[in-house]
Amino acid sequence: MTPEQFREAGHRLIDWIADYRAQVDTMPVRAQVKPGGIKNRLPESPPQKPESMDQVMKDLENIVVPGITQVQHPMHFGWFPSNASLASVLGDITSSGLGTLGISWESCPALTEVEEVVCDWLRQLTGLSEQWEGTIHDTASTACLTALLIAREKASDYSENRGGLQAESKPLIVYSTDEAHSSVTKAALLAGFGKTNLRKVEVDGGTRAMSGAALAACIEQDIANGCVPAVIVASAGSTGVVAFDPVAQIAQIANQHNIWLHVDAAMAGSAMLLPECRQLWEGVENADSISWNPHKWMGTILDCSLFYVKDPQHLIRVMSTNPSYLRSSVDDEATQYRDWGIPLGRRFRALKLWFHLRLDGPDAIRKRLRRDLDNAQWFATQVEQATGWRVLAPVNLQTVCIRHHPAGLEGDELDSHTLAWVNAINQSGEAFMSPSQLDGRWMVRVSIGVEATTREHVQRLWTLIQHSASQTF
Amino acid sequence: MTPEQFREAGHRLIDWIADYRAQVDTMPVRAQVKPGGIKNRLPESPPQKPESMDQVMKDLENIVVPGITQVQHPMHFGWFPSNASLASVLGDITSSGLGTLGISWESCPALTEVEEVVCDWLRQLTGLSEQWEGTIHDTASTACLTALLIAREKASDYSENRGGLQAESKPLIVYSTDEAHSSVTKAALLAGFGKTNLRKVEVDGGTRAMSGAALAACIEQDIANGCVPAVIVASAGSTGVVAFDPVAQIAQIANQHNIWLHVDAAMAGSAMLLPECRQLWEGVENADSISWNPHKWMGTILDCSLFYVKDPQHLIRVMSTNPSYLRSSVDDEATQYRDWGIPLGRRFRALKLWFHLRLDGPDAIRKRLRRDLDNAQWFATQVEQATGWRVLAPVNLQTVCIRHHPAGLEGDELDSHTLAWVNAINQSGEAFMSPSQLDGRWMVRVSIGVEATTREHVQRLWTLIQHSASQTF
Numbered sequence: 007m008t009p010e011q012f013r014e015a016g017h018r019l020i021d022w023i024a025d026y027r028a029q030v031d032t033m034p035v036r037a038q039v040k041p042g043g044i045k046n047r048l049p050e051s052p053p054q055k056p057e058s059m060d061q062v063m064k065d066l067e068n069i070v071v072p073g074i075t076q077v078q079h080p081m082h083f084g085w086f087p088s089n090a091s092l093a094s095v096l097g098d099i100t101s102s103g104l105g106t107l108g109i110s111w112e113s114c115p116a117l118t119e120v121e122e123v124v125c126d127w128l129r130q131l132t133g134l135s136e137q138w139e140g141t142i143h144d145t146a147s148t149a150c151l152t153a154l155l156i157a158r159e160k161a162s163d164y165s166e167n168r169g170g171l172q173a174e175s176k177p178l179i180v181y182s183t184d185e186a187h188s189s190v191t192k193a194a195l196l197a198g199f200g201k202t203n204l205r206k207v208e209v210d211g212g213t214r215a216m217s218g219a220a221l222a223a224c225i226e227q228d229i230a231n232g233c234v235p236a237v238i239v240a241s242a243g244s245t246g247v248v249a250f251d252p253v254a255q256i257a258q259i260a261n262q263h264n265i266w267l268h269v270d271a272a273m274a275g276s277a278m279l280l281p282e283c284r285q286l287w288e289g290v291e292n293a294d295s296i297s298w299n300p301h302k303w304m305g306t307i308l309d310c311s312l313f314y315v316k317d318p319q320h321l322i323r324v325m326s327t328n329p330s331y332l333r334s335s336v337d338d339e340a341t342q343y344r345d346w347g348i349p350l351g352r353r354f355r356a357l358k359l360w361f362h363l364r365l366d367g368p369d370a371i372r373k374r375l376r377r378d379l380d381n382a383q384w385f386a387t388q389v390e391q392a393t394g395w396r397v398l399a400p401v402n403l404q405t406v407c408i409r410h411h412p413a414g415l416e417g418d419e420l421d422s423h424t425l426a427w428v429n430a431i432n433q434s435g436e437a438f439m440s441p442s443q444l445d446g447r448w449m450v451r452v453s454i455g456v457e458a459t460t461r462e463h464v465q466r467l468w469t470l471i472q473h474s475a476s477q478t479f
Numbered sequence: 480m481t482p483e484q485f486r487e488a489g490h491r492l493i494d495w496i497a498d499y500r501a502q503v504d505t506m507p508v509r510a511q512v513k514p515g516g517i518k519n520r521l522p523e524s525p526p527q528k529p530e531s532m533d534q535v536m537k538d539l540e541n542i543v544v545p546g547i548t549q550v551q552h553p554m555h556f557g558w559f560p561s562n563a564s565l566a567s568v569l570g571d572i573t574s575s576g577l578g579t580l581g582i583s584w585e586s587c588p589a590l591t592e593v594e595e596v597v598c599d600w601l602r603q604l605t606g607l608s609e610q611w612e613g614t615i616h617d618t619a620s621t622a623c624l625t626a627l628l629i630a631r632e633k634a635s636d637y638s639e640n641r642g643g644l645q646a647e648s649k650p651l652i653v654y655s656t657d658e659a660h661s662s663v664t665k666a667a668l669l670a671g672f673g674k675t676n677l678r679k680v681e682v683d684g685g686t687r688a689m690s691g692a693a694l695a696a697c698i699e700q701d702i703a704n705g706c707v708p709a710v711i712v713a714s715a716g717s718t719g720v721v722a723f724d725p726v727a728q729i730a731q732i733a734n735q736h737n738i739w740l741h742v743d744a745a746m747a748g749s750a751m752l753l754p755e756c757r758q759l760w761e762g763v764e765n766a767d768s769i770s771w772n773p774h775k776w777m778g779t780i781l782d783c784s785l786f787y788v789k790d791p792q793h794l795i796r797v798m799s800t801n802p803s804y805l806r807s808s809v810d811d812e813a814t815q816y817r818d819w820g821i822p823l824g825r826r827f828r829a830l831k832l833w834f835h836l837r838l839d840g841p842d843a844i845r846k847r848l849r850r851d852l853d854n855a856q857w858f859a860t861q862v863e864q865a866t867g868w869r870v871l872a873p874v875n876l877q878t879v880c881i882r883h884h885p886a887g888l889e890g891d892e893l894d895s896h897t898l899a900w901v902n903a904i905n906q907s908g909e910a911f912m913s914p915s916q917l918d919g920r921w922m923v924r925v926s927i928g929v930e931a932t933t934r935e936h937v938q939r940l941w942t943l944i945q946h947s948a949s950q951t952f
Binding site: 007008009010011012013015016017019020021022023024025026027028036037039040041042043044045048049050051052053054055056057059061062066069070071072073074075077078084085088089090091092093095096098099100102103104105106107109111112113114115116117119120122123126127128130131144145146147148151155158165166167168169170171172173174177178187188189191192195196197198199200201202203245246299301307308309324325327328329330331332333335336339340348349350351352353357360361363364365366367368369370429440441442443448451 | 480481482483484485486488489490492493494495496497498499500501509510512513514515516517518521522523524525526527528529530532534535539542543544545546547548550551557558561562563564565566568569571572573575576577578579580582584585586587588589590592593595596599600601603604617618619620621624628631638639640641642643644645646647650651660661662664665668669670671672673674675676718719772774780781782797798800801802803804805806808809812813821822823824825826830833834836837838839840841842843902913914915916921924
């Protein structure tokens with residue numbers, strides 16, 4: 007394809023995207039297709055001849071779009087917000103258009119240095135001190151795995167240079183809670199710690215936050231048993247109910263025993279743009295690594311997960327490679343981000359943050375986040391004041407966990423009722439929420455924070471919910 | 480930013496990208512900046528107020544572009560080709576515009592199913608049998624780490640569910656060669672195998688391919704010593720000289736001992752679109768996993784690395800998570816790609832392959848690949864016929880490894896001469912090649928295969944090289 011052909015098709019695509027984004031609120035929120043419903047409409051064999059942009063756009067419209075659960079829809083209240091602000095989309099388009107290659111500083115100095123700059127901008131915007139240095143990973147799952155790997159190597163005095171984890175004589179232990187994101191368990195297993203060495207520390211029944219006392223006791227016990235506490239993953243905003251583990255208290259325990267502390271703020275990092283929220287992760291300065299995702303609530307398009315460490319040299323020592331074909335004469339003076347994560351080749355992801363922060367500006371982003379916090383408080387108040395309805399956990403940010411609990415309904419029957427009213431709404435395409443379990447029983451997470459979601463949408467949701475619950479009971 | 484503001488800015492950006500790509504051959508190939516040269520021109524603090532698209536575009540033009548090593552430039556012969564075909568760029572732009580979220584089938588059925596379809600198209604196009612099922616990873620580094628993790632779990636009978644790798648009593652061993660990509664060693668260390676359990680099997684001095692006999696002997700010895708051979712990584716196209724390990728022979732050894740065989744065809748997978756190249760990885764059907772990068776020579780924009788396995792159930796068993804907030808009623812009928820790799824959240828990467836294959840068509844891609852193979856043979860012939868010049872390894876594909884070896888020049892002096900002539904060209908911005916080491920001595924890799932590179936460009940390169948070598952000698 008020539009640049010002129012690209013120009014023509016590109017203009018067409020920009021119009022299509024603008025129209026799509028302007029009309030997203032007219033589509034069903036959840037895709038109305040069954041498994042196989044997309045695949046069955048596509049050819050089993052690859053194309054033999056080139057096809058026209060017309061044909062591709064037709065399939066995009068008729069086959070792909072109906073297969074999308076519209077997370078940019080103002081009535082999307084599922085999982086966590088996954089905002090793709092149009093300013094950041096422009097940055098992403100620029101990255102694609104440039105077609106750069108990030109494998110070393112030399113392969114694209116701008117890719118490295120704009121990343122250094124925007125990571126530092128976000129550090130400042132979230133109130134972190136100058137001791138932190140950041141990079142961009144794809145997701146918090148990868149950032150958590152990286153944190154566990156470098157913690158493992160620190161606790162084992164760099165066993166990778168000897169017989170590896172498999173040669174360690176004392177079990178290395180990972181601490182987290184049952185409320186932590188599933189990626190923590192996954193990372194611990196992939197890093198080789200093993201399920202029996204993963205401690206799910208007790209949480210406070212009301213807040214669902216890790217109990218500092220239980221953590222301390224668990225660590226003491228492990229040490230007495232000849233184990234080596236290696237790493238604690240604290241959730242600053244858990245996935246289920248957005249619980250905040252007490253980072254200050256955990257950091258004190260971690261520092262006392264020289265244990266790596268990783269703070270997983272995947273969702274809640276966005277909130278730290280608001281000074282009034284920062285007490286929620288108080289003590290974070292005493293952690294060893296932090297990750298959070300601008301690609302969630304803040305709205306820099308996926309994939310964009312920030313990973314901060316205090317000591318990049320330790321990170322580099324564990325992750326670095328330096329084959330002859332990647333060397334250049336300036337290596338000592340430049341950052342090599344390949345040594346800050348798992349992949350060698352990297353996209354120019356910093357551009358989407360750069361465009362987003364510059365075109366929208368931090369004030370507009372903060373204003374929107376505060377709007378969502380207000381909406382969540384308003385919604386929680388409605389639920390609390392309604393007969394038979396309960397808010398199940400403190401509303402720390404913008405997620406409200408609710409249950410309709412009619413008198414006399416318990417156990418499996420209550421579960422069936424919960425799933426019935428939420429699934430009825432989800433299936434209708436009018437709104438979408440995530441059912442989730444709390445203590446083994448179903449509840450519904452109402453996660454407010456899509457860029458397009460106003461108070462009016464939240465009001466509409468509350469009407470829908472009440473109606474559905476009354477219909478299915 | 481509203482859709483209408485996006486429309487206006489987007490059109491402007493498309494024109495800018497089309498112009499940029501049309502003029503890329505007028506720019507220096509290697510960025511002419513020093514470390515810090517970009518960072519120092521950007522504000523240390525984040526913007527306070529929103530800025531205009533004008534301001535951002537001005538900085539893009541004046542600060543970012545001069546900081547890019549132009550890997551789309553026809554005179555770029557460095558590393559491996561990193562083509563970003565404009566057809567695939569359109570697919571990438573579509574992915575950005577849609578702003579989808581891939582965390583489960585339900586979160587975007589089209590994202591999952593188009594990925595299933597295009598992975599199968601590429602399977603057919605590279606002549607692989609129906610026993611392979613694929614997914615898209617960011618890079619071959621991540622794919623290799625995934626392969627090593629699942630191999631580790633298979634060899635240890637799923638130690639992750641018990642005490643982890645650290646509780647294994649017999650050392651698990653990884654086999655590869657010194658010619659394998661640096662990501663293999665990195666993956667082995669991150670997976671916890673440890674340096675002492677990573678065998679660098681002897682290579683044939685002429686071809687640089689793994690010696691099957693040496694591998695067999697090494698395995699026998701390890702078994703005799705009470706070790707457990709866990710995984711072999713065969714390079715189908717190594718990074719230094721594009722050597723092909725003898726996959727058929729290695730597979731036979733692997734199968735005999737029940738060892739996982741991962742074939743790293745990051746670069747050479749593209750060649751398998753050409754039936755005449757497939758003998759280079761003969762035996763691949765007997766491997767357990769394969770990775771290759773359409774984002775290299777084939778030209779689907781980074782990041783796009785294919786990872787194929789024969790037994791997805793094994794992969795899923797090692798990588799899966801299933802928290803309540805990600806469940807849906809159709810989970811049993813649908814593919815959950817989060818269980819096929821490390822990250823939970825995934826972009827709609829399949830679109831760039833879908834657009835690329837449909838708009839360009841496989842024939843045009845094959846024609847271009849054959850052009851590059853021809854150019855490499857032509858170039859190698861020129862070098863071989865010139866006095867004092869040597870081609871240092873078989874030209875299996877499109878990379879030619881060369882050295883200017885004037886009579887009497889040896890050792891460090893020869894190294895200095897090599898680096899002098901290649902660095903002079905690289906610094907000039909007229910062309911770019913990667914110096915690399917072979918047996919500890921510098922050589923130059925001339926990697927042909929940028930989409931825009933014609934015979935004329937290769938001829939010009941050869942003139943430049945001869946001139947530079949004569950000037951610096």
